[in-house]
Structures are given as C-alpha cells and as structure tokens.
Amino acid sequence: MERTIYAMKLVWMAFQFTPTAEATGKISVAFLLMRITTSKKLKWFFYILIGINIGINIGMMFSILMTCWPVRMLWDPRVQGHCNIFQRNVMTYFQGGSAAITDLILAIAPIPLLWNVKTSKKTKWLLCGLLSIGLFTAGAGFTRIGFSYQTYSAETQMDPTWGLMDFIIWKCVELSLSVIVGCLPTLRPLFDGRSWTRIGYTGASNSKKHSGGASPNGSGLSSSKEKMQIHKSNEIQMQWSERSLSGSRDGTSTHMTSTVHGPEQV
Numbered sequence: 001m002e003r004t005i006y007a008m009k010l011v012w013m014a015f016q017f018t019p020t021a022e023a024t025g026k027i028s029v030a031f032l033l034m035r036i037t038t039s040k041k042l043k044w045f046f047y048i049l050i051g052i053n054i055g056i057n058i059g060m061m062f063s064i065l066m067t068c069w070p071v072r073m074l075w076d077p078r079v080q081g082h083c084n085i086f087q088r089n090v091m092t093y094f095q096g097g098s099a100a101i102t103d104l105i106l107a108i109a110p111i112p113l114l115w116n117v118k119t120s121k122k123t124k125w126l127l128c129g130l131l132s133i134g135l136f137t138a139g140a141g142f143t144r145i146g147f148s149y150q151t152y153s154a155e156t157q158m159d160p161t162w163g164l165m166d167f168i169i170w171k172c173v174e175l176s177l178s179v180i181v182g183c184l185p186t187l188r189p190l191f192d193g194r195s196w197t198r199i200g201y202t203g204a205s206n207s208k209k210h211s212g213g214a215s216p217n218g219s220g221l222s223s224s225k226e227k228m229q230i231h232k233s234n235e236i237q238m239q240w241s242e243r244s245l246s247g248s249r250d251g252t253s254t255h256m257t258s259t260v261h262g263p264e265q266v
Contacts, residue, residue: 004161005075005076007161008075008076008160008161009075009076011075011161011164011168015064016065018171019056019057019060019095020061021178022057022099022175022178023053025175025181026049026050026099026106026178027053027054028182029106029178029181030046031046032182033046033113034046036110036114042113049102049105052098052102053098053099056094056098057095059091060091060092063088063091064088066084066087067083067084067085067088068082068084069081069082085152088152092148093148096144096145097145099141100138100142100144100145103134103141103178106181107132107133107135107137107138110127110128110132111132114128127185130184133177133180133181133184134177134178137178137181140170140177141174143170144167144171144173144174147166147167148167150166
C-alpha cells in the first residue's frame with residue numbers, strides 16, 4: 001500500500017507539470033512560425049493562440065490542485081476530505097481538446113506561410129513536411145483524450161498504477177512529439193556539409209582531395225575554380241623556370257637557380 005501511495009504521489013506531481021510542458025512546446029513552434037511570416041494579422045493570431053494556451057494550462061494546473069481538499073487525498077485514499085471529480089474531468093477533456101486543436105493549427109499553418117517564401121520548392125516541401133509532423137502530435141492528443149476516462153474509472157480506483165497506464169503513455173507520446181516538432185527545423189545545419197567546413201572540420205574533404213574524390217560540396221577537382229588555381233600555379237612555375245634558365249646562360253644565375261642546378265663548376 002505504501003508503494004502504491006508513493007507511486008501515485010509521483011504521478012500527480014507529474015500531472016502538475018505536464019500542462020507547463022505542453023504550453024512551452026506549442027509556444028516554441030508558434031514563435032518559429034512568427035519568424036517566417038511578415039503579416040501582422042498572422043502574428044497577432046499566433047500571439048492570441050499563445051495567450052489562450054497559457055491561460056488554459058495555468059487553469060489546468062490550479063484545477064488539479066483544487067480537485068481534492070486536502071490535496072493529499074489525490075494520492076492517499078486513507079485521508080478524509082472532499083473531491084470535486086466532475087470539475088477535474090471537465091478540465092481534463094477541455095485542456096486535452098484545446099491542446100490537440102492547437103497542434104492541428106500549428107501543423108497546417110506552415111503550408112500557406114512557406115508557399116510564398118522565395119526559396120526552392122524542395123526546401124518548401126521539406127520545411128512543410130517537418131513542421132507537419134505536428135499532425136502526429138495532434139493525433140496523439142486526440143488519442144489521449146480517448147483514454148481520459150481512465151482518470152475516474154472503477155479500475156483506476158482499484159489499482160491506479162495500472163488503470164492510468166494508457167493515459168500516461170499517450171501523454172508522454174504527445175509531449176515527446178511536440179519537443180521533436182519544435183527542434184527539427186533548427187537541426188538542418190547539421191546535415192549541411194558547408195556548416196562543418198565553417199567550424200573547421202576539413203579532414204574528410206582533405207582526404208577526398210588527396211584520393212582524387214569529390215569535395216563535400218560535390219564539385220571535386222574538376223570544378224572551374226580549382227582548375228583556374230592549378231593553371232595559374234603552373235604558369236608561375238614555368239615563368240620561374242624560364243628566368244632560371246636564362247640567368248644561368250648569362251652567368252648571372254640567382255640563388256634559386258644555384259640551388260636547383262647546383263654550384264658552378266670551375
């Protein structure tokens with residue numbers, strides 16, 4: 001019994017902080033979309049969406065705290081008091097539905113925003129695809145709502161550590177996907193070879209050049225820029241060799257020609 005009470009105490013502590021985690025994930029994606037758009041109306045729309053999410057999640061946190069009095073009744077059934085289960089259930093469904101709808105809006109919003117951006121179609125489709133992963137987050141949120149009945153079911157009352165299992169799993173899936181969606185667009189430089197070159201990582205490119213392979217940008221030794229550099233260096237070497245030969249014939253060879261041809265024989 002003591003282990004069950006301790007486990008439920010940890011569960012309710014986690015429930016207290018999950019609204020904060022949900023709100024911050026959605027806010028980060030909203031701010032990312034605000035950097036893309038130049039429309040003031042859309043920016044105000046995202047500000048309002050952020051404000052609504054903050055308000056709902058703060059309300060959910062207070063709703064969890066005020067469900068039972070004393071609060072210890074949430075995890076310890078031995079404590080005598082009063083619980084407003086109806087209020088908690090209403091807030092659970094309302095907060096879950098608003099979170100899923102927000103994820104759906106944030107997943108669809110990038111398509112019209114990025115379509116007018118001056119970039120290649122490949123980049124547009126890539127960014128839209130990355131941000132549209134939020135559809136899976138919305139799907140996880142709606143699935144979690146379907147298991148919300150477990151918070152007040154008879155099975156949960158008998159064994160809460162087992163009865164809340166599906167609800168907790170989908171809650172974790174939803175939070176994890178929201179973090180992934182917020183971070184994916186910022187990871188693009190890791191897959192760009194030029195970024196590694198800028199920070200000084202040139203070991204792979206040097207080995208490829210010595211082996212006659214292609215450079216990281218795909219141009220290889222056959223690029224026009226490298227050809228011009230090789231041609232120019234060859235011309236400089238030819239000019240120095242001609243000057244050295246002419247100097248040795250006139251008996252006025254320079255130090256360079258003496259090192260190349262050796263000292264004059266007497």
